[in-house]
Amino acid sequence: MKLLNDSDVKRIRTGEAVVVMDQVFKIRSEGKFISPPRMHMDSADGKIVFTPGGSLMDHVMGFRVYTTFGDEQITIVYDSRTGTLKGAVIGDYLGALRTGSIGSVSTKYMSNPDSRVLGIIGTGKQAFTQAITSASVRNFSEIHVFSRDNEKRKLFAESLNRVTGIKTFPDESSSSVARISDVLVLATNSPFPVVKSSDINPGTHIITVGKKSVKEHELDLDIAERSSVIATDSVAQINSYDPPHFLAKVVTKNRIVELSDIVSGKIPGRKNRDDITLFLSVGLSGTEVALADYLLNLS
Amino acid sequence: MKLLNDSDVKRIRTGEAVVVMDQVFKIRSEGKFISPPRMHMDSADGKIVFTPGGSLMDHVMGFRVYTTFGDEQITIVYDSRTGTLKGAVIGDYLGALRTGSIGSVSTKYMSNPDSRVLGIIGTGKQAFTQAITSASVRNFSEIHVFSRDNEKRKLFAESLNRVTGIKTFPDESSSSVARISDVLVLATNSPFPVVKSSDINPGTHIITVGKKSVKEHELDLDIAERSSVIATDSVAQINSYDPPHFLAKVVTKNRIVELSDIVSGKIPGRKNRDDITLFLSVGLSGTEVALADYLLNLS
CATH class of the missing domain: 3.30.1780.10 (ornithine cyclodeaminase, domain 1)
Known part of the structure; x- marks a missing residue:
């Protein structure tokens, strides 16, 4: 063995x-x-x-x-x-590498092909693997990162730059990261939304890796409601959340689709350039x- | 690790x-x-x-x-x-060593202390570990073994003798093994009883390691009915057998006791020298x- x-x-x-x-x-x-x-x-x-x-x-x-x-x-x-x-x-x-890679599969099939800026909120292991795998599916010219700890986000940005070779900027706020991002990854431990809906540009692909329960969630509900495609790696797993997932009551069950159906071409990952698309990462x-x-x- | x-x-x-x-x-x-x-x-x-x-x-x-x-x-x-x-x-x-050792714990607490002859029906891995661990809890002077394959039982007897240092005899029939045994281990793949009740002497401690379902069982029902103490390493596990265990209908549930209750002294492993005692091995x-x-x- x-x-x-x-x-x-x-x-x-x-x-x-x-x-x-x-x-x-x-x-x-x-x-x-x-x-x-x-x-x-x-x-x-x-x-x-x-x-x-x-x-x-x-x-x-x-x-x-x-x-x-x-x-x-x-x-x-x-x-x-x-x-x-x-x-x-x-x-x-x-x-963590598996979760990052799944997020990046969502980016491959759901983000705009010419996405230029990757935004990362969070500086942990999950944030790291989401960032480094994303770089293989889109030709990002910049990565912007934010976390509340000034020192951590500097070190994280340096580390990402070293691994990916992409210019990486530690930003002063999550808003500034969100406003500039074509692909935005939330990978925090926060029980509260970490970016405002008004900071999300049309056309953004968003991945939420962190908390997703009705009681604690890092993504603003309004952002989900604005999303034209909402996918997950496992509808069964997200529907088995207890307490229920944060969209259980606001988004009809059928609006959450399987990433596998997008990958196979059965469902489009996005319909229009200006669509906001959302991936709920659960770890199939x-x-x-x-x-x-x-x-x-x-x- | x-x-x-x-x-x-x-x-x-x-x-x-x-x-x-x-x-x-x-x-x-x-x-x-x-x-x-x-x-x-x-x-x-x-x-x-x-x-x-x-x-x-x-x-x-x-x-x-x-x-x-x-x-x-x-x-x-x-x-x-x-x-x-x-x-x-x-x-x-x-x-297999774990199962053998559990059987030998039953022998320690349930067999007569002066047990002299160990009988083994079956020549597989389970039969082997039951035999070699038994030798540490009783001072056996002889081991008698039987399986249908003449060559296998010879080799098995030689192997047991080498490991335990105890005189070991390959017998011509399961009856002859059973008749001479103070502790008798059944460790076969047989779906049918491998020894007759009339071959079991009063005072014998019996371990059944093989099949124990109502449809397929290596131990004769009558031997179980003659046993004054019937123990298992897990009442819960034997009661969850599907199809049910072979004693489910003939022996009231309460007659099967936990080996742990015997080990702790809560229940006696045997009451009289002439009791037949039975251990149903399930692999806790x-x-x-x-x-x-x-x-x-x-x-």
């Missing part, structure tokens, strides 16, 4: 991770990608959570497991045709397994 | 494995051992099955995972106080985790 860790995962070219996720959503559109509900064991010491899944097309099955009492994640991959245990990936970078089960499988095949 | 395999597991002294399991059932009797129902993911390619569990007393949590499309098992162990991922044990010997969830933890601490 091969064993990979965060530093092995970091060696992958981000564009490849996006291609792997793009392929997953094509497989999903054909009904060949398995993403059952997560399962968990509860105890007085905490939970062990399993997110299983995989591809019937590639005969790759497995699961990610994490606990509420620790921060070490494991993703295990089997070849479900031969039964071979292919390997394990330890660490949480895989999950089984996608970590698909990315881990790709990495294990490389190694 | 430490990674152990079958050959690492084989290095443990069998007596130690029995002591670890003995301790698990003491912890279980205090309500501090967690054994939730198993969980599984189903797909067209097969199932991934999770058996989680652990000890709240020792703050050890984890799970075993196996698939129906392959034969590689993994057991993962966390320290649920620190959150540390302690390690993984790969392979199926751990599970979480016990693999406890044994894996012990091995990881040693290594």
Whole structure:
């Protein structure tokens, strides 16, 4: 059994991770990608959570497991045709890279092709992987970043510039980032909206990675209502939120579409240049397994 | 993260494995051992099955995972106080050693202390671990083994003799094994009873490891009805059998007791020297985790 860790995962070219996720959503559109509900064991010491899944097309099955009492994640991959245990990936970078890559698949199919400015609100691991993977699907000339901590956003901007080679600016407010962005990523821990609807230009593609419940959400409701296409990587997962997701009462269920239906061409990612488009990132089960499988095949 | 395999597991002294399991059932009797129902993911390619569990007393949590499309098992162990991922044990010997050790805990508390002859029906991995662990709890002077394949039972007897140092005889029939045994282990794949009730002497302790459903069972119903104490490692697990377990209709639910209640002294393992006692081995969830933890601490 091969064993990979965060530093092995970091060696992958981000564009490849996006291609792997793009392929997953094509497989999903054909009904060949398995993403059952997560399962968990509860105890007085905490939970062990399993997110299983995989591809019937590639005969790759497995699961990610994490606990509420620790921060070490494991993703295990089997070849479900031969039964071979292919390997394990330890660490949480895989999950973040997977989420970033899925966001970037949404950007590929939903943003305007000539998008020039990428905006990032938040400076954590999720913000980082969203930014670096986005750079493989659009020819961004500038990245603007904001977080409340002045020092953190400077370091984050420097780090993004180093990795992507794109000019990156730490901005003084989320408004200034939002106003200049063609693609805007929210990846914060904020329970309240972090940008105002009036700061969002027509034509913007928005990704919300952070909180999305009716009680706590980083995205302004009005922005969602203005969006002409709202997609998610899993309608089932967002509809199983408890408390419900923040759009459950304001947007009819049918307005939220599957990213896989956009990737397959069944539904357009955007209709007009001036559309605001929105991607609700939930982390489709089984996608970590698909990315881990790709990495294990490389190694 | 430490990674152990079958050959690492084989290095443990069998007596130690029995002591670890003995301790698990003491912890279980205090309500501090967690054994939730198993969980599984189903797909067209097969199932991934999770058996989680652990000890709240020792703050050890984890799970075993196996698939129906392959034969590689993994057991993962966390320290649920620190959150540390302690390690993984790969392979199926751990599970067999765990089952054998639990059977031997039943022998320790339920068989007559002066038991002299151990009988084993079956020559597989489960039969082997039941035999070698039993030798640590009773001072057996002879082991008698039977399986339908003449060659296999000879090799099995030789192998048991080599490992235990006890005189071991391949017998010509299951009857001859049963008639001479003080402790009798059934560990076969047979869907039909493998020994006759008339071959069982008063005072025998019997362990049934193989099939136990109402449709397929290796133990004769009449032997169960003659048994004065019937224990299992998990009443919940045996009651969740589907189709139901073979005693569901003939033995009232309350006649099957928890091994943990015998280990803790709440219920006697036997009342009289001439009692037939019976242990229904089901493989309590979480016990693999406890044994894996012990091995990881040693290594």
